[in-house]
Amino acid sequence: MKKGLNFIAIDFETATGKRASVCEVGICVVKDGTIQETKSWLVRPEDNLYSYWNMQCHGIQPEDTENAPDFPRVWEEIERLYLNEFDTFVAHNAGFDRSCLDHSAEFYHLHLPELKWECSLQTARRIYDFGCNSLEYLCKQLDIPEGTHHRAGDDAEMCARLYLREIADTDGK
Template sequence: MNFVAMDFETANHEKHSAVSVALAVVRDDQVVDEFYSLIQPETYFSARNTAIHGIHEQDVANAPKFPEIWAKVAPLFTEEKLVVAHNAPFDHGVLTGTLAYYGIEQPHYMLLDTVRSSRKFFPDFANHKLNTVAENLGITLAHHHNALDDAVAAANILIYQAQHFGTENIKPFVKNK
């Protein structure tokens, strides 16, 4: 399979509050490239979110704003590209919310949520959180809520699912965005 796994961390509940983004590029069932960046959001930081991911306002003071990052990664978000995320409604929402905040045109791409596919393929897991699924499948997740580690884990979850259940059984989970 060829796809891109994405993960965002946010400063607060607002959809345009991304503080980090990571992408894991998969070609032929292998993670072949990784991208990670802190992001300087134009909003406040909530203590709750900072406690989850450990990113503070001073950590992103000199980070690029999202439009600069988007210019680098936008080619990965096209109609023929599959984008994967664990809890895709959240990450897709952050992407679309941040693009809307900056008045940037929304991309169209195919989206797959590995939470949904994991619920189908692994109904007996205690839950389908990223760390639980990764642990049950023997996938390394060194630092949960580090965007890069989370994106790579999501990529490896889909690779595992495709190898064990077949790509034809993955296709029903793909949605056009």
């Protein structure tokens, strides 16, 4: 337990190449350096359209999200339940996840609170000397429990575990 180490690891899956086509959001809540909760939501993207490649990657299909809430409803829940207590998001390749959130907020005309972002990919590149820095590869190399890759809840939890390991390996420096 690391008092004061509080963040939400977040992961987005998209239905198409458009960053606002979020079809799944996953979070892993870390409080005082301990995982408290992992949760994911299927999200109905606009017109419920999917590209073949994206479906091959994550396995989510239009029939999985046809009755799912849209992004504004899911984001409202995340904001209401978690963001008064947490203001830091951690993601593996944070540029992608941050752009999914930013593009979705713009598309749906949502106001985002001020958030801090940390990137477990950038941290891994700085502190480890592996030939590959994908989330899956790093978790295997560092004996971090893995879930189903490219499913948002599992990826968020793997990211949280990786980031906690990175902090431990650098003594928080």
